Amino acid sequence: xxxxxxxxxxxxxxxxxxxxxxxxxxxxxxxxxxxxxxxxxxxxxxxxxxxxxxxxxxxxxxxxxxxxxxxxxxxxxxxxxxxxxxxxxxxxxxxxxxxxxxxxxxxxxxxxxxxxxxxxxxxxxxxxxxxxxxxxxxxxxxxxxxxxxxxxxxxxxxxxxxxxxx
Numbered sequence: 001x002x003x004x005x006x007x008x009x010x011x012x013x014x015x016x017x018x019x020x021x022x023x024x025x026x027x028x029x030x031x032x033x034x035x036x037x038x039x040x041x042x043x044x045x046x047x048x049x050x051x052x053x054x055x056x057x058x059x060x061x062x063x064x065x066x067x068x069x070x071x072x073x074x075x076x077x078x079x080x081x082x083x084x085x086x087x088x089x090x091x092x093x094x095x096x097x098x099x100x101x102x103x104x105x106x107x108x109x110x111x112x113x114x115x116x117x118x119x120x121x122x123x124x125x126x127x128x129x130x131x132x133x134x135x136x137x138x139x140x141x142x143x144x145x146x147x148x149x150x151x152x153x154x155x156x157x158x159x160x161x162x163x164x165x166x
Contacts, residue, residue, distance in 0.1 A: 003039060007028060008039070008043070010027070010028060011024060011028065011036065011039060011040070011043075012043070012045060014027060015040055015045050016045075021033045021034075021036040021037045021040070022036075024036045090114075091114050091123045091124065091125055091126050092125065092126045092127045093126070094126060099123035099124070099126060100123055100124040100125070100126035101122075101123060101124070102124075105124050105126070108128060108129055108131075109124065109125075109126050109127070109128065109129065110124065110125035110126060110127045110128070110129050110134070110135050110136035110139055111124055111125070111134045111135060112124060112125040112135050112136070112139035112142075112143075125139055
């Protein structure tokens with residue numbers, strides 16, 4: 001489809017009236033919305049009137065009287081009592097009298113590192129662990145800190161406030 005002078009005139013007129021590119025494409029026939037947009041930009045058309053919007057029949061709004069808003073009561077959040085930090089454990093010697101090293105550690109021994117890895121006295125905790133766990137209970141408490149969770153009640157309060165503003 002070629003843009004003839006007549007079609008360009010119709011396009012310019014409809015564009016100035018505020019019709020959308022889709023509506024213009026439908027009226028012209030044989031062109032797409034994107035073709036209309038491209039031609040409008042190539043022509044440098046501007047001064048567009050706001051597009052006419054289809055309005056839905058609405059019910060008349062009545063004056064809103066000022067309402068007293070009741071304050072939202074925040075629920076007290078039951079927080080678990082903080083557990084005291086475990087006492088740092090010293091390395092436990094293996095039955096041979098040596099301490100657990102990278103060469104002697106097994107899957108059932110605590111892999112918590114103790115000391116500087118570059119020094120000669122570096123070792124691992126070496127205490128027993130539960131099945132599948134890398135650390136003993138004391139070192140697991142240090143390793144696995146509970147994450148801070150966003151309180152669900154705060155989200156609910158925010159939603160309630162947004163709904164009240166509408």
